[in-house]
Amino acid sequence: MHLVESMAYTGARPWHGLGASLAPDQPIEVWRRQAGMEWEIEEAEVRYVVGRDGIGSLNGFPEQKVLYRSDTRRPLAVVSKRFQVVQPGEVLEFYRDLTAHSGFRLETAGVLREGRKFWAMARTGQSTSLKGRDRVEGYLLLATACDGTLATTAQFTSVRVVCNNTLRIALGNSAGAIKVPHRSQFDPEVVKRQLGITVSSWDGFVARMRALCEVPVDPDSVEGILRRVLTYPSPAGAAPVVNEQALAGVRALYEGGGRGSQLASSRGTAWGLLNSVTEYVDHHRRARSDDHRRDAAWFGPGAQIKQRAWDEVVRLVA
Structure with a gap:
């Protein structure tokens, strides 16, 4: 069962193989029509x-x-009655000046869950190569839902090209996202100011990625980190339950099975360990469909797992 009702994209075919393929740099009006976002x-x-x-x-x-x-x-x-609606067209309008004047390029936009959730994601133009071959691109994702399941959320996201893994980029002391609850009016200009659409957050993220590439992780430390990351929620007061199946899957990716795991930036490093978790969450974690997995990886339990993994590996370079 597909969560995606309609979608437009540029570049490579998306994870579920559906959607309308667009040439780069199309007007917002074309994106809105092809992504199925012309309704209100x-x-x-x-x-x-x-x-x-x-x-x-x-x-x-x-x-x-x-x-x-x-x-x-x-x-x-x-x-x-107090719920403040954000329209599908507003999500795309958010990017109009960014694509016209700031070098952003829309890459995906679409509608999920019969219209209850919709999103757009644009490449920021920021990118880096770690140890020469491991390329990471910067993106800005904006999504919202009208059924109470998601606040209007803007977040910088990195995409590792070799495996198409996604990771939310931390902004200063925040968790990497600006969230506007639906009891408040969505003001795109305020959100852009809060995000600080500059190179500063990206530069800090690149510095941390480079540092992670230089930190070796011994096998005992790998086991301990993954046991802290890959846990199930448990009742209050009870010890967390480790997802042993997920742990085995992530270890296999880290030890050579993952895409890009043999690159110099990843082999035996904290960066490689982080990407074994993100690859597992984005591409291998059990889910009803690829759409459900991607939805969870961006906004749900998968995103929480990736955040825990980031927090753990960053401690190694603190």
Whole structure:
């Protein structure tokens, strides 16, 4: 089952093999049409019938509202009256000046879960090569959901070219993302100021990546780090449960099975260990479909695993 309803992309075919392929540097209007994002989210009052067999008085529920698609009229969610909607078109508009004046290039955009979630991602133009051959590109991802499952989230993300692994880039002391809850109005200019769309965060990230490439990790340390990273949530007070199957899978990737694991930047290093985790989460972790895995890797439990892995390996160079 695909979570992706519609999608447009440039470059390589995406993880699920679907979507409309576009030439680079298309206008925002073309992206919106080809990504299936030309509709809007509309609102209506919640009403219910009091009586048997649907016959009776029609009553309103003023504290809630129904969100539905303008094109198909299909319902998307029932939310609080205070819920602030972000439209599909707003997600793409966020990139208009960035693509026109700041060297950004849109690479993917689309709609998930029948319209409940949508995103766009652009290459920032920032990139580096670690030890000559291991190329990492910088991206900016913006996503939101209208069913309460995701705040409007803007985050810098790195993509390791050799294996297409993704990793959220830390911004200063933050976890690497700006989140606007739906009880607040989404102001794109405020978000851009908070992100600080400059080279500063990228430069700091590159410095840490280079440092990780220089740190060897002995086998005993690998085991300990992965046992701290690959855990299941447990009841309050109980010891965390290690996912032994995931640990075995990640170790196999680290010890030579992973894409790029034999590069000088990765072989036996903290950078290689980090990428064994990110490759496992992005490409191998059990999921109902590739779409579910990617969704979890960007926003859900997979993203949390990658953040724990980053925190662990960064301690090795602190």
